[in-house]
Amino acid sequence: DTAVSQTPKYLVTQMGNDKSIKCEQNLGHDTMYWYKQDSKKFLKIMFSYNNKELIINETVPNRFSPKSPDKAHLNLHINSLELGDSAVYFCASSRRTSGGSSYNEQFFGPGTRLTVL
Amino acid sequence: AQSVTQLDSHVSVSEGTPVLLRCNYSSSYSPSLFWYVQHPNKGLQLLLKYTSAATLVKGINGFEAEFKKSETSFHLTKPSAHMSDAAEYFCVVSDRVNQGGKLIFGQGTELSVKP
Numbered sequence: 001d002t003a004v005s006q007t008p009k010y011l012v013t014q015m016g017n018d019k020s021i022k023c024e025q026n027l028g029h030d031t032m033y034w035y036k037q038d039s040k041k042f043l044k045i046m047f048s049y050n051n052k053e054l055i056i057n058e059t060v061p062n063r064f065s066p067k068s069p070d071k072a073h074l075n076l077h078i079n080s081l082e083l084g085d086s087a088v089y090f091c092a093s094s095r096r097t098s099g100g101s102s103y104n105e106q107f108f109g110p111g112t113r114l115t116v117l
Numbered sequence: 118a119q120s121v122t123q124l125d126s127h128v129s130v131s132e133g134t135p136v137l138l139r140c141n142y143s144s145s146y147s148p149s150l151f152w153y154v155q156h157p158n159k160g161l162q163l164l165l166k167y168t169s170a171a172t173l174v175k176g177i178n179g180f181e182a183e184f185k186k187s188e189t190s191f192h193l194t195k196p197s198a199h200m201s202d203a204a205e206y207f208c209v210v211s212d213r214v215n216q217g218g219k220l221i222f223g224q225g226t227e228l229s230v231k232p
Contacts, residue, residue: 004160031218041155041205043222056219090160094218105151106220108161 003027004109006091012115013081020077021112023091030096031055032074033106034066037088049074050096078114086116119144121210123223131231136180136195138226140208143189150191151209151220152182161207167191178202203230 004025013019025032033056034046048056049068063079074091092106124139142148152164165176172184182193191208208223 033218041225043161043207045219048218050218092161096218105163105166106218107163108153110160 006109025093029093033092121223129229138193
């Protein structure tokens with residue numbers, strides 16, 4: 001009955017490789033997000049999609065490419081991985097309010113711990 | 118611009134004693150404010166939220182927070198700490214004006230609970 005799920009939970013890879021993280025939500029939400037949590041536990045938004053449309057892109061290197069095939073899925077592909085990409089990546093989802101002017105609270109997935117060697 | 122400052126990076130309490138985690142925010146518009154909790158190696162769970170209704174907000178597991186506009190604060194409290202409360206707590210702000218649902222996180226406060 002998982003609300004927001006991510007795969008894989010752990011990802012260990014070499015510098016220069018390309019990898020993907022998948023996220024799925026079964027809450028019927030229309031907005032999905034990717035956040036990065038660094039080694040000091042600081043969380044920062046990377047991307048946001050509403051109804052498959054990119055609405056937030058927070059100056060993330062273009063090696064990171066999110067893709068939303070439908071409202072329930074938001075995947076993150078990372079090219080040419082670097083040591084500094086090592087972090088925990090969280091997916092989240094929420095519902096836009098009926099007036100469309102704001103968003104309800106976000107529900108987070110369990111995270112994907114990426115380690116780049 | 119929005120920002121959140123959590124005034125303590127680490128708080129340690131004894132089991133059964135009160136918990137106070139302090140948070141100050143800055144926002145150009147009427148903010149929505151949240152507290153999230155992260156247990157070790159877990160995702161984030163919403164404890165409570167303020168969205169312009171009552172200024173005293175009750176959340177899960179006995180936590181509550183009070184929105185004080187004059188002090189730009191949203192401190193989290195609990196009357197009696199339990200061992201299971203040991204975790205990282207994040208104060209979060211979001212402008213209610215359409216900004217794509219962007220959340221701004223504080224730096225986090227690690228709560229330790231001693232037996």
